[in-house]
Amino acid sequence: MPLSQYFRLVDTMARMALRADAMKFYLGYLWWILEPLLWVGMFYLVFVVLMQFREPNFLMFLATGKLAFIWFSKTVTQASNTIVGGRGLVGKIKVPMTLFPLAAVHEGLYRQVVVFALLFAFLMLDGYSVTSTWWYLVPVLVVNYIMIVACSFIGACLVCMARDFSQLIQLGMMFLMFTSGIFWDVRTLSPETAALVMNLNPVAFVLDAYRQIAMHNTPPDMVHLALIGAVFSAIVFAMVLVIRGSSQYLALKAITA
Amino acid sequence: MSEDNKPAIVVSDEPGDEKAVAFPTGESAVDGPVEIERLAMLELENVSHSYRTGRKSFDSGTHHVLDQVSLKLYEGETLGIIGRNGVGKTTLLRLMAGILGPTHGTVRIHPGKTASLLTLGLGFQPQLSGRENAYLAAMLQGSTRKQAKSFLGSIEEFSELGESFDEPVKDYSAGMRSRLAFTTALMTHVDILLIDEILSVGDAHFREKAQTAMKSRITGEQTVVFVSHATSEVKSLCSRVIWLEKGKVMAEGDSTTVVDAYLQHVKDSRVVVREKEVVAAR
Incomplete structure (x- = not known):
């Protein structure tokens, strides 16, 4: 399959899936806006109204971290189940297996465009000004996307080999949620611990980068970001080779499981 | 592709563990020399396919679907595949389409063909x-x-x-x-069309229309492998038929002969089952 056809197919599958998803709900596409709004509303209720967190900017701190994290966690979890979930198709047609997780990644990507637009609108409404530093969001978004693709490919392979991985991935996402500094600030840790967390957990680094740029007008550590980008690009490349080489094995696993 | 093609119409000498059924080969042998000229689009050589299920089952988890199947598909022909449910027909098509890979043996597709x-x-x-x-x-x-x-x-x-x-x-x-x-x-x-049970669709009117459409497609230059339970369709559409039984090629040859033998076999095994039931009832 030519690469242009492949990406057109990814795009079509993603858009069709979004449409099919929207058709399931009474409120349809409105959920794209409602979901992030409800998250922020919930944070406001819990942390500002009930727990009376007086820290300034805490609401935006939470919203930025959580809404960026959801992009990662939701997409990877969903994409991991796509080869197995698409077994009806897998058994009938020979298409590159990466198509399935990548279509799910793009489904998440298109949805996230709206979420980020809302988030940045919130930030501006809250008084944060858009500066040229915001350009740094572009490489951060790209690296975040590459991380999602890499993890989705790995997840899709693992779940294909054994359904049990689906459970582990969900637990893993919960673990990541607690260790990536969504509800707490990595920078409040001792410098050594903070460095350790950021070095070991690229998700924590990326979430912090979003906040540094959008809330503190500070560019992220670009060397660190480039390194994460390079490592995950290599993973994506390796996984494409692995999936391509084992597509018949994966098809058999998906069909017979 | 190798040039030492045997005549396309062959009766298997390995009819599996079922009782052997004899076929008249005379008629088909006449077509032999003509078949040799044709280009083999797809070739299966001693292909076996088995897989293990994740969970333990009574057969220690291994399912043997196909066992040492060899066949050739020639350009422009319509090859029928018949057999009862679960004998590996769909798996055979999946192997031909390259969706699955053989556990043993080789599947060769002519370079550049899809x-x-x-x-x-x-x-x-x-x-x-x-x-x-x-x-x-x-x-x-x-x-x-x-x-x-x-x-x-x-x-x-x-x-x-x-x-x-x-x-x-x-x-x-x-x-x-x-x-x-x-x-x-x-x-x-595509160059090779693998058709799995597709003609039994809709009401009588649409079915007829679908069959006509499929026929015009099949009778053209299209190379086709056609899997169906509808033996009358197989007879009318296919030039050559392969009968699969328990993952093995039970017989291969011209469509009327093989289909009739298959139908006779199904009938015989029904009689055997009925006789067994009668014995059991006594």
Whole structure:
């Protein structure tokens, strides 16, 4: 399959899936806006109204971290189940297996465009000004996307080999949620611990980068970001080779499981 | 491809562990020299296929689907595959399409040729309309956006779905679904068409139309492998037939001979079962 056809197919599958998803709900596409709004509303209720967190900017701190994290966690979890979930198709047609997780990644990507637009609108409404530093969001978004693709490919392979991985991935996402500094600030840790967390957990680094740029007008550590980008690009490349080489094995696993 | 092709019509000397059934080979041997000239598009050599299920089952988890199957598919021919449920027909097609790989043996496809498996219900998205599903299916089968769009008109017309074409597939009746599926599948253009149980669709009117359409496709230059339970269709559409039994090639040869032998075999085994029941009842 030519690469242009492949990406057109990814795009079509993603858009069709979004449409099919929207058709399931009474409120349809409105959920794209409602979901992030409800998250922020919930944070406001819990942390500002009930727990009376007086820290300034805490609401935006939470919203930025959580809404960026959801992009990662939701997409990877969903994409991991796509080869197995698409077994009806897998058994009938020979298409590159990466198509399935990548279509799910793009489904998440298109949805996230709206979420980020809302988030940045919130930030501006809250008084944060858009500066040229915001350009740094572009490489951060790209690296975040590459991380999602890499993890989705790995997840899709693992779940294909054994359904049990689906459970582990969900637990893993919960673990990541607690260790990536969504509800707490990595920078409040001792410098050594903070460095350790950021070095070991690229998700924590990326979430912090979003906040540094959008809330503190500070560019992220670009060397660190480039390194994460390079490592995950290599993973994506390796996984494409692995999936391509084992597509018949994966098809058999998906069909017979 | 090797030039030492045997005549295409052969009766297997390994009829599996079932009792052997004899076939007259005289007629088919006449066609032999003609067949030698033809280009083998696809070749299976001693192909076995088995897999392990994740969970332990009574057979220590290993399923043997195909056992030492060898066959050749020649350019422009329509090869029928018959056999009872679960003898490995669909797996054979999946191996030919390259969706699955053989556990042992080799599957060779002529360089540059493509094989595509046509089957009903290419994973419909129930929430989407028939039009959207047809568009997606066409793209999955290798069409560009432009081609996929250009197919939609003829799909709409042939499937006779009318206004329903733009309604969600979830509201379709079973007949409407299969009409959409058949029509979408018909639009594919590949070198080798692998057809799995596709003609038993819709009402009598549509079935006839579908058969005519399929026939005109098959009788042309198209190379086809055709799997069906409808033995009369196999007889009329296929030039050569392979009968699979318990994962092995039980017989191979001209369609009338093999189909008749298969039907006789099915009849005989029914008699045996009935006799056993009678004995058991006593």
